[in-house]
Amino acid sequence: MKHTLKMNLSEDTAKHLNDFESHPAQPLPEPTKPIPVLSSVLPLKTSVHRDPCRVTVETRSDVGLVRKVNQDAVISASPLFGVADGMGGHKGGEIASAMCRDDLTAFLEDKAVEGEMLVNAVKVVNRRIHIRSGETPELSGMGTTLTCMWLSRDTAYIAHVGDSRCYLLRDGVLTQLTSDHSMVMEMVRAGMITKEQAQTHPMRNVITRAIGTDRAIEVDLVEEKRRKGDIYLLCSDGLHGQLAEERIREILMEMDLSDAADTLLKETLEKGAPDNVSLVLVCDEDETYAPEAGT
Numbered sequence: 001m002k003h004t005l006k007m008n009l010s011e012d013t014a015k016h017l018n019d020f021e022s023h024p025a026q027p028l029p030e031p032t033k034p035i036p037v038l039s040s041v042l043p044l045k046t047s048v049h050r051d052p053c054r055v056t057v058e059t060r061s062d063v064g065l066v067r068k069v070n071q072d073a074v075i076s077a078s079p080l081f082g083v084a085d086g087m088g089g090h091k092g093g094e095i096a097s098a099m100c101r102d103d104l105t106a107f108l109e110d111k112a113v114e115g116e117m118l119v120n121a122v123k124v125v126n127r128r129i130h131i132r133s134g135e136t137p138e139l140s141g142m143g144t145t146l147t148c149m150w151l152s153r154d155t156a157y158i159a160h161v162g163d164s165r166c167y168l169l170r171d172g173v174l175t176q177l178t179s180d181h182s183m184v185m186e187m188v189r190a191g192m193i194t195k196e197q198a199q200t201h202p203m204r205n206v207i208t209r210a211i212g213t214d215r216a217i218e219v220d221l222v223e224e225k226r227r228k229g230d231i232y233l234l235c236s237d238g239l240h241g242q243l244a245e246e247r248i249r250e251i252l253m254e255m256d257l258s259d260a261a262d263t264l265l266k267e268t269l270e271k272g273a274p275d276n277v278s279l280v281l282v283c284d285e286d287e288t289y290a291p292e293a294g295t
Contacts, residue, residue, distance in 0.1 A: 054285045055078065055079075055151065055282050055283060055284055055285055056257050056282070056283040056285050057076055057078070057081065057280065057281065057282055057283075058257045058258055058260070058261035058280070058281040059074045059076050059261070059278075059279065059280045059281075060261050060262070060264070060265045060277070060278065060279050061074050061276070061277070061278040061279075062265055062269065062273070062276065062277045062278075063276055064238060064269070064273035064274060064275055064276050064277050065269060065272060065273040065274070066272075066273065066274045066275070067274075067275060067276055069091070069093075069094060070094070070276045071085065071086035071087065071093035071094045071097055071144075071276055072084065072085050072086065072097060072236050072238070072276040072277075072278035073086065073094075073097035073098050073100065073101040073144075073278075074101070074278050074280060075101050075104070075105060075148055075280070076280060077105045077109075078151075079113060079150060079151040079152070080104070080105060080108055080148060080149070080150050080151075081148065081149050081151075081232075081234060081280050081282050082101075082104075082146060082147055082148025082149060082234055082280065083145075083146075083147055083148075083164050083234050083235060083236050083278045083279070083280060084096075084097035084100040084101055084144045084145060084146045084164070084211070085097065085144060085145040085162065085163075085164050085236040085237065085238070085276065085278070086098075086100075086142070086143070086144040087142065087143050087144065087145075087207075087210065088133075088139065088141055088142030088143060089141075091138075091139075092133070092138070092139045092140075092141065092142030093142060093143075093144065095132075095139060095142060096129050096133075096139075096142040096143055096144040096211070096212050097144040099125070099128065099129050099132065099144075099212075100125055100129065100144050100146055100211055100212075103124075103125045103128055103129075104121055104122065104125050104146075104148065107121045107124060107125070108121055108150065113150050113151065113152035113155075113157065114152065114157070115157045115221050115223060118148075118150050118157050118159050118221070119159055119219045119221050122146060122148075122159050122161065122211070122217070122219045123216070123217060123219060125146075125211065126161075126211045126212055126214075126215075126216075126217040127215060127216075129142070129143070129144070129211055129212030130212050130213070130214065130215050132212075133212055133213075141213065142212060143210035143211055143212040143213040144162070144210060144211045144212060145161060145162025145163055145164045145207065145210060145211065145236070145237075146159065146160070146161050146162060146164070146211050147159075147160045147161075147162070147164040147165060147166050147178055147234050148160075148234070149166060149232060149234060149282065151226070151282075154225060154226050155223055155224065155225060155226060156223070156224045156225075156226055156232065157221065157222075157223055158177055158178065158221070158222040158223075158224065159219050159220070159221055160178040160179075160181075160219070160220040160221075160222065161181065161209050161210065161211050161217060161218075161219055161220070162180075162181050162182075162207050162209060162210050162211070163180040163181060163182045163185070163207050163237050164178075164234070164235065164236050164237060165177075165178050165180070165233075165234070165235055165237075165240050166178045166222070166232060166233070166234050167232070167233040167234075167235075167245075167248065168224060168230060168231070168232055168233075169230070169231040169232075169233070169249065169252045169253070170227060170229075170230050170231075172249075172253060173249075174245055174246075174248060174249035174252070176245070177222050177224065178220065178222065179220065180207075181207055181208045181209035181210075181220075182204070182205075182206060182207045182208060183203045183204075183206040183207070183208060184198035184201045184203055184204045184206075185198065186208060187201075199241070204241070205237075226284055227284065228284055228285070229283070229284060230283070230284040231252055231257070231281060231282070231283045231284075232280075232281070232282040232283075232284075233248065233252065233264075233279060233280070233281055234279065234280040234282075235264075235277075235278065235279040235280070236275070236276060236277065236278045236279075237275065238268065238273065238274075238275035238276045238277040238278065239264060239265075239268050239277050239278070239279055241275065242267075242268045242271045242272070242273065242277075243264065243267060243268060243271070247267070248264065251263050251264055251267075252281075257281050257283050260281060261279060261281050264279055265277060265279065
């Protein structure tokens with residue numbers, strides 16, 4: 001069952017959305033290279049404060065050991081970060097996730113960072129992918145998950161649809177900030193099965209909400225105050241479906257960001273990696289605005 005939510009937009013926001021939607025989606029080029037590994041310290045600026053702050057970012061994406069095509073897309077366009085895990089035959093999944101990445105990045109460029117704008121941008125991207133799917137028979141039914149984070153001076157805004165995840169490591173505690181939109185997690189929340197049973201349940205890959213499969217979409221929004229030293233992990237289910245949360249916490253605690261990203265991918269591959277594996281690690285290094293963790 002899919003969840004929908006009618007849009008209720010302010011006049012200014014609606015104008016932004018209409019301007020964006022007036023430009024038809026352009027055909028995407030066929031992917032010819034794997035997504036590169038990125039490692040950087042990025043200056044973060046917003047159109048509100050225009051004060052630079054800094055985050056360290058590591059991204060990894062791998063096709064895994066079973067799939068032939070990587071249908072994941074990684075977003076690393078400071079201050080916007082995220083993962084999209086595509087689904088759909090005949091290249092539909094990789095086109096949906098790439099559209100999600102590219103359209104969301106384009107829409108939010110130079111916009112003031114705030115939660116309502118992020119949610120509304122995701123809804124517009126959903127409609128564009130849904131329209132593209134309806135116009136192209138071989139792409140019918142394509143969709144993608146999306147878990148993304150948009151950073152303002154003092155707040156992390158996390159928008160979420162599907163079963164990719166965002167984790168936060170703070171003061172040695174790993175917390176899952178997002179809730180999976182999946183059949184098995186609905187069963188867990190209803191008390192029908194345990195979280196451990198969900199890991200091996202035959203319906204664990206069935207999601208209840210996705211970008212592009214319906215004209216309207218309900219988007220979860222999480223707001224988290226930033227702290228210096230926080231580490232955010234955004235990842236597809238190809239990673240969190242293979243590694244226990246305690247092991248993820250140990251890796252993030254014991255290693256620098258680059259080694260942690262390498263190890264998360266390496267250990268997922270060692271477990272067989274039946275799905276594509278993508279992750280984004282973001283460490284808050286800002287000295288000016290974000291207080292020390294634990295304060």
